[in-house]
Amino acid sequence: MRRALALYGGGLVLLVIGAFPLAWMLSTALKPSGEIFATPPTLVPKVVTLENFQRLFAETSFLTYFTNSVLVSLATVGLTLSVSSMGAYALTRFTFAGRERVAGLILMTYMFAPIMIIIPFYILVKQLGIVNTRLALVLSYTTFCLPFCLWLLRSFFHSIPLELEEAALVDGADLRRAVWYVVLPLALPGLIAAGIFTFILAWNDFLFALVLITSDELKTLPVGVNDLFNATIVDWGMIMAAGVMITVPTIAFFVAVQRYLIQGWGAGGVKG
């Protein structure tokens, strides 16, 4: 009995820590401005309104930022998965001199936080002539997701018996078809985990977007939403509405494939 009480008490505390701040954000976003500043504050809005969301879409470039974030994140996921599954396949199914050393070197690049190389990175991107483009963001995110995704997929490919592939080859498939129809489907949990990790990194990034993007119409959500604080009077209802809009895709995505994600995390760790 005492044990159950302790467990559920602890569970309740954890629930409040994890979910309450987000619930409060949603509640504020749904309140009319008068109620937002009321004392005492109301937990459940007395009047539910969407006016904060309407203002967000009508008076700011939120929709543009949102579109940019979606485009950049999806392009990053596509590019990262293609590049890293090719690389990880090479690291598991081909033998060549220096293979393990290359794998080690790739892991080493994982140790460098973006802030440590952002200055040369910026100068390089500028010299390549792609500063202030979405392409620059996609390339940055892909590069910083690669070490993790390569190692994650490598461990998944390792666990797929070579015999399955060989069987497909014996049956007359060429290597490309064997990989596409046999290896990749079996590595699907790994691909999903890598995809989620990549999406979240691209969706959440602030530093690269801050440094590499200057024009308003190319900004992604984190930088665009931070700009909302530059107004003379901070519109909390609208800002919380923006917070809800940014959070929903992440949480929806995450809930949909949670079990794959945990599996992937166990295999390789996370960064951030």
Add this chain to the structure above:
Amino acid sequence: MNRHPLVGWLLLAPSLLLLGGLVLFPIVYNVWLSLHDKHAFMPVQAFVGLRHYVYFAQDAEFWSSVRYGVIYAGLTLVLQLLLGVSAALLLNEGFRGRNLLRGVVLFPYMIPTIVAVILWKWLLNDSYGLVNHLLLAGGLVRTPVAWLGKDHIMESLILTSVWQFFPFVVVTYLARLQTIAPELYEAAKVDGAGAWRRFRHITLPQTRNVLFVIVLLRSIFMFTKFDTVWLMAGEGGVSRYVRTLPVYAYARSFTYLQAGMGAALAVLMFLLLLAATAVYFRALRGDEAVA
């Protein structure tokens, strides 16, 4: 069968090109930059040798940024560990709603930093924030506290960061907890060991290695954390009360436009981390349990 080594290299080529061009090359270029006076936008540059390093050795702002960085990384690390390990132990027990809770606990870690920051700025708002309201209503303070003012900005930053990053500890620690053989606990229970002794003599030794890694990774991540710190305090005003090394490096490069100096700070950041990591490994090498 077509498993020629050349095909392997070809498949690896895009990865190597990106990592080589956009990580390894910038690392080398960064060291080169740190030896030069370079404007962030203009092509002006001049070789200055180690002058930037000599400058920072005597720069009060550099040392204060190191101090803020150590305070921030140290305190957030300890609090993340306490909260994260307790939560993981709880979530390793069997009770109804456990799986749901395992998902909910991850939310703070999944949401973008910008959301975590605006959320806590709102909760901690001095006039309308829920935190001040509860403190006033509970009689714990007499006047509203300026949580985001210069006296409390570090505490608010630490609170926000711990909330945002403790789920990392939960996930990694829980993953290891689940692999401990239940027989170990059964045997201890037969011997009459209580919950604390079971934790102390079974759980802790079993999870030493994962704790070692968690402490290492989290310290590195927190010491190099830029976005949470920068978003929480901005560039002016109270920002100098939480100006950690990454923020200082950013300001040197992109506010003062001194790319060479910013690069030197990045190198110093790396060297500090390297030294700390070496000390950490050496200090724990004696324990044969730690790989």
